[in-house]
Amino acid sequence: MSLYLLIEVCSVIVPLIYSFDKNMQFHKNWKSVLAAFTITSAIYISGDIYFTHHGIWGFNPAYHVNFKLLGIPPEEWLFFWVIPYASIFLHYTFAFYFPRVILGEKLTKVISVTLIVILVVVIFLNLEKIYTVFNCTILCAALIFSLFDKTKTINRYYITFLIILGPFLLINSVLTGSFIDGEVYWYNNNYNLGIRVFTMPIEDIWYGFSLLLLNLLLMTKFQVVFKSKSNDRVLG
Numbered sequence: 001m002s003l004y005l006l007i008e009v010c011s012v013i014v015p016l017i018y019s020f021d022k023n024m025q026f027h028k029n030w031k032s033v034l035a036a037f038t039i040t041s042a043i044y045i046s047g048d049i050y051f052t053h054h055g056i057w058g059f060n061p062a063y064h065v066n067f068k069l070l071g072i073p074p075e076e077w078l079f080f081w082v083i084p085y086a087s088i089f090l091h092y093t094f095a096f097y098f099p100r101v102i103l104g105e106k107l108t109k110v111i112s113v114t115l116i117v118i119l120v121v122v123i124f125l126n127l128e129k130i131y132t133v134f135n136c137t138i139l140c141a142a143l144i145f146s147l148f149d150k151t152k153t154i155n156r157y158y159i160t161f162l163i164i165l166g167p168f169l170l171i172n173s174v175l176t177g178s179f180i181d182g183e184v185y186w187y188n189n190n191y192n193l194g195i196r197v198f199t200m201p202i203e204d205i206w207y208g209f210s211l212l213l214l215n216l217l218l219m220t221k222f223q224v225v226f227k228s229k230s231n232d233r234v235l236g
Helices: 003-018 026-053 074-097 105-125 130-147 153-175 203-226
Strands: 057-059 185-187
Touching (some): 003 074, 003 153, 026 130, 074 203, 105 130, 105 153, 130 153, 153 203
């Protein structure tokens, strides 16, 4: 088993097992998960293919299986299902056990609008850095989407992302070279801000934030379509 695949298996095994917890019943979300993840993974994998083709980032063959599909190893395709699943399971777990811990509407809008303004400024100051522009643009779109969302998913997500950020930083730091010889995937710093958090570009935090937020927002829409969600105490 490759290191990349091993990290993914270790990340998702516990959430998968506890998805059948009799109280939270997260497995009831699986139709919504499938629909939401299919849409978001298509967006991010398209970016992956483009970045890899143009040398904006790449993968170390020492840490993935000896096979690629459209220039992307299978572990990278799985990434957009495994890591969001584990992270969103953590979001729903927090919401289930602490349903009243949620930001107010006014504070949430102030945070979202402020972030949008900052991201727009970063985009226009770094138009030549395509990895930066890509991540800022998608995060802007996700935040604007959340402003029109009535489920208050973003109100809670600002809190749960701070919890998710711990394991996310650990996993991404290993993938980008912390604690291992080399890295699972590398970045061309000509296309990002060159600011690293441990060994990963700061843009990866925005990448992770938007990836999970888009999945959560879409899940709430599909929960209405499929008329199912894990537990009535969990709104978003």
